[in-house]
Amino acid sequence: MSAVRIHIPPVRLAKLLRTPGGLPVAEAVQRAGAGLESLKGECLTELQSVLDSAEGCAARVGAAYDPALLDELYAIVATPIGIPSVCGLASVDTALISLSDLLDYLKGQQRWDANAVAVHLRAFRLLLHTEGAADAAGTQAILAGLRKVSQRYARPETAAE
Amino acid sequence: MGLNPESRARFNLERASVLLLEDSTMGMSILVQILTGFGVKTLHRCENVEEAQATVQKVELDLVIADALGASGEGYDFIKWLRQSRIEPNCFAPVLLTAGHTPRDAVSKARDCGAHFIMAKPLTPITVLERILWISKEGRRFVECDTYMGPDRRFKNEGVPPGTVGRRRDDLPAVVGEAETPNMDQDVIDGLMKTRRVEL
Numbered sequence: 001m002s003a004v005r006i007h008i009p010p011v012r013l014a015k016l017l018r019t020p021g022g023l024p025v026a027e028a029v030q031r032a033g034a035g036l037e038s039l040k041g042e043c044l045t046e047l048q049s050v051l052d053s054a055e056g057c058a059a060r061v062g063a064a065y066d067p068a069l070l071d072e073l074y075a076i077v078a079t080p081i082g083i084p085s086v087c088g089l090a091s092v093d094t095a096l097i098s099l100s101d102l103l104d105y106l107k108g109q110q111r112w113d114a115n116a117v118a119v120h121l122r123a124f125r126l127l128l129h130t131e132g133a134a135d136a137a138g139t140q141a142i143l144a145g146l147r148k149v150s151q152r153y154a155r156p157e158t159a160a161e
Numbered sequence: 162m163g164l165n166p167e168s169r170a171r172f173n174l175e176r177a178s179v180l181l182l183e184d185s186t187m188g189m190s191i192l193v194q195i196l197t198g199f200g201v202k203t204l205h206r207c208e209n210v211e212e213a214q215a216t217v218q219k220v221e222l223d224l225v226i227a228d229a230l231g232a233s234g235e236g237y238d239f240i241k242w243l244r245q246s247r248i249e250p251n252c253f254a255p256v257l258l259t260a261g262h263t264p265r266d267a268v269s270k271a272r273d274c275g276a277h278f279i280m281a282k283p284l285t286p287i288t289v290l291e292r293i294l295w296i297s298k299e300g301r302r303f304v305e306c307d308t309y310m311g312p313d314r315r316f317k318n319e320g321v322p323p324g325t326v327g328r329r330r331d332d333l334p335a336v337v338g339e340a341e342t343p344n345m346d347q348d349v350i351d352g353l354m355k356t357r358r359v360e361l
Binding site for chain 1: 164165166167168169170171172173174175176177184185187188190191193194195196197198199200223224231232250253254255259261262264265266282283284285286287289290293294297298299300301302303304305306307313329
């Protein structure tokens with residue numbers, strides 16, 4: 001058992017938060033929300049660029065497992081997680097998380113499944129371009145389908161053949 | 162937790178010095194919009210670990226919000242470096258770690274890096290504020306040992322993890338043994354509960 005030191009350091013932030021002035025929670029949240037709203041256009045452009053890069057990268061992967069390309073694709077789709085929700089496209093975030101899970105599982109098992117990746121990218125394109133018009137139940141069905149696909153690889157013993 | 166977004170309770174972050182570590186331009190813009198909305202005026206924006214380390218060495222920080230920085234997990238390494246740097250008071254600063262996706266092989270790294278809280282993206286203003294208020298609470302214990310330096314990760318006393326005997330001197334066994342002394346007399350218990358007049 002190693003030597004352990006437990007102490008309580010002073011937290012200046014706690015004192016600052018209590019200083020007079022500042023903002024009410026409601027106003028701060030509203031101001032932050034308005035700031036995020038101003039990023040919507042940029043976020044949509046960024047997501048289109050992410051989709052193009054992801055499709056391009058996936059197209060370069062052959063039938064066999066290629067760790068370098070898989071890492072590249074993972075970086076392309078995992079980095080923008082959080083951006084779609086700023087544009088009100090939470091379902092795209094869910095699709096990106098599902099695809100990141102899938103790529104992480106595939107990497108762990110040193111496998112490649114072009115169809116599983118392709119179905120995620122098609123869903124990404126569909127949700128990005130049509131969510132405003134799509135019904136909520138349809139979106140949920142798409143996301144549930146993606147989750148099923150990625151979870152097939154969640155445990156090595158139950159991985160899809 | 163559960164901060165009400167309609168709350169009129171006030172907080173002041175105007176004089177807080179905040180370090181942001183985020184390599185994605187949009188990710189950084191999102192954080193900046195959220196924090197400026199909260200009234201933060203001093204933001205140190207760092208796009209990589211080297212910039213963040215340089216900032217830690219020259220500026221006094223009140224809060225650190227760092228991204229895990231993808232599969233490489235460089236953000237976790239930065240937090241570990243910050244804790245072990247012994248640059249006071251920054252090494253004790255409240256740290257919020259954000260992550261879009263945590264690969265399975267980085268889960269233990271994320272848990273052990275020494276962050277106060279790990280927030281999964283997408284971030285919303287109310288959850289970020291909630292976490293900032295939570296991690297800034299005074300009286301939070303800090304643990305320093307050979308393998309870990311950071312806030313005490315035990316928020317609730319639910320006993321030692323199942324199947325273990327505990328690593329701390331004051332950890333109690335999960336199974337309560339037989340009583341070693343006779344039960345207290347009921348009169349004594351009643352006496353403890355009874356309201357009494359006291360002289361101040």
